[in-house]
Amino acid sequence: MEDKSTSAPARKEGTGRDRKAPDYYDRRAIDFLNAAMGRKGVSIDVLDERLRKLGYDRQDTPKTLRQRIDRGGFSAGFFVRVLRALEVSSIEILREVELMEWSKDKKLTEEHEQARAKHAARARAVKKALRPLDKG
Secondary structure, three states: OOOOOOOOOOOOOOOHHHOOOOOHHHHHHHHHHHHHHHHHOOOHHHHHHHHHHOOOOOOOOHHHHHHHHHHOOOOHHHHHHHHHHHOOOHHHHHHHHHHHHHHHOOOOOHHHHHHHHHHHHHHHHHHHHHHHHHHO
16 A cells, blocks of 8 residues: 555646746736736735735745736636726726737727727726716
8 A cells, every 4th residue: 555645746737837927817817917917017026015914824925926817717707806906997908808819800890980980989088077076
């Protein structure tokens, strides 16, 4: 009988060197987070600070947080935490998902431009509607 206490623990599939390259949707999630950070003007240090304020208690440093985002394959919970820390609106998410589907086909059509304009107008309307609430 083999002594299991001395054998190394089995490596989880998809971790460390066994990790596969990000697929199309993983890559889009990585790009989305990086683009959102750029649009919001949030550095990795500021993101780290905001995540900690939200109760994200992992031992990540800004460097490991950057690596984690760039590597991809993170959990849906981590993705949502980062979106919340970046204060990304649901309208921005919807717009990005729709654009992602269009870009997958690599077709920039008139319909695509109309949808972008529609989402931009919707975002402006929401911001305008919320302005009185922010002042009160």
